[in-house]
Amino acid sequence: MRQAIQQLEESKIREVANAGMGRADVLAFWFGESDEVTPDFIRQAAIESLQRGETFYSHNLGLPELREAIASYMSALHGPIASDRLAVTSGGVNALMVAMQALLDAGDEVVVVTPVWPNLTAQPAILGARVVCVPLQPQTSGPDQGAWRLNLAALLARVTRATRLLVLNAPNNPTGWTLTRAEQQTILQHCRVTGTWILADEVYERLYYEPSANSCAPSFLDIADTSDRLVVAHSFSKSFLMTGWRLGWLVMPPDLTPQVGKLIEFNTSCASVFTQRAGIAALARSAEVTPRVVAHLKLCRDTLVPLLRALPGVQVASPAGGMYAFFKLDGFDDSLTTAKRLVLEAGLGLAPGNAFAPQAQGWLRWCFASHDPQRLVQGVARLQGWLEQRAPG
Secondary structure (H helix, E strand, O other): OOHHHHHOOOOOHHHHHHHHHHOOOOOOOOOOOOOOOOOOOHHHHHHHHOOOOOOOOOOOOHHHHHHHHHHHHHHHHHHHOOOOEEEEEOOHHHHHHHHHHHHHOOOOEEEEOOOOOOOHHHHHHHHHHHHHEEEEEEEOOOOOOEEEEEOOHHHHOOOOEEEEEEEEEEEOOOOOOOOHHHHHHHHHHHHHHOOOOEEOOOOOOOOOOOOOOOOOOOHHHHHHOOOEEEEEEEEOOOOOHHHHHHHEEEOOOOHHHHHHHHHHHHHOOOOHHHHHHHHHHHHHHHHHHHHHHHHHHHHHHHHHHHHHHHHOEEOOOOOOOOOOOEEOOOOOOOOHHHHHHHHHHOOOOOOEHOOEEEEEHOOOEEEEEOOOOHHHHHHHHHHHHHHOOOOOO
16 A cells, blocks of 8 residues: 555545534534535436437547536636637546646646545545645734735745646635635736746636626636636536536646546546436536525625624635535634534534644634524524534533
């Protein structure tokens, strides 16, 4: 067994979830997905594909029809993006791993802005790369209390000519932090000088609650040239309620696309055809799906965050993007222990902050993507009751 694999930490989120699995009394908000099922017309597209007998392999890079649909969808959001820059993948996780396989050799330096979804630090480590974390900074006072902010100067100082890859997830899981356009421009220009590739995980770009011309968070695709060392990862999971379908895509310089196609062959061969048919249907009616999803998530956010703020000892900011409230419980400094206690003693399932970075110890992540906002109200009531009865530990 490779040492890099032996040193991988097991998922702390799963550790908490496993403690509550099978308990009907638990209100679960630990995983990063909505509890609403995929829209019927998307499911029907997959059913019809299966009924036609589309159970065979497809092109490594995806069905041409799906790549063209993605190109049209992305071009409407970010300006012209041709299908020769696109690869369809078996989920966003696969997209990120394939991108890293394409860009990294063992021993390469990778800079990752944290706290972040654990896969983004684990994947380069699996490949033998050297991971360097640049932490966001939590605001402990003032109007932004509970928000996390980037020290841009610290990031630029850490990204040098020795840095092969910079990994950024914005809107961010778990903090909700989002890059500004000015920050993106500065980072892109800096990486042009250092020769550093940027891998931008932008799967939450449509789950954005601030005013914007294209109903998206700022994207590197809005400012980059086709030839820039930029790869952007996307997924159908969040914006189309398709987490279990495992369908995603990559946007990259066109000369990288055939190389990624080779890697897909050696990873998964291709995404399943019936899943890709579902993706085509989702994109064709995205204007009726995604805005509704975002409006509902905003309602959920605006239900949960004020209730959390009203609790004594809670620090939380309203996230600009994503589907998570990330909050600190004063006096409860061990996130994993606290999350397990909440499951067992309050029937409330949250993700521990230290699953995302050591500096997020004492924080908890609450996925607010609930079909019924009253579940969020009930969850806060359970948290409040638990806080009133339990001592920190």
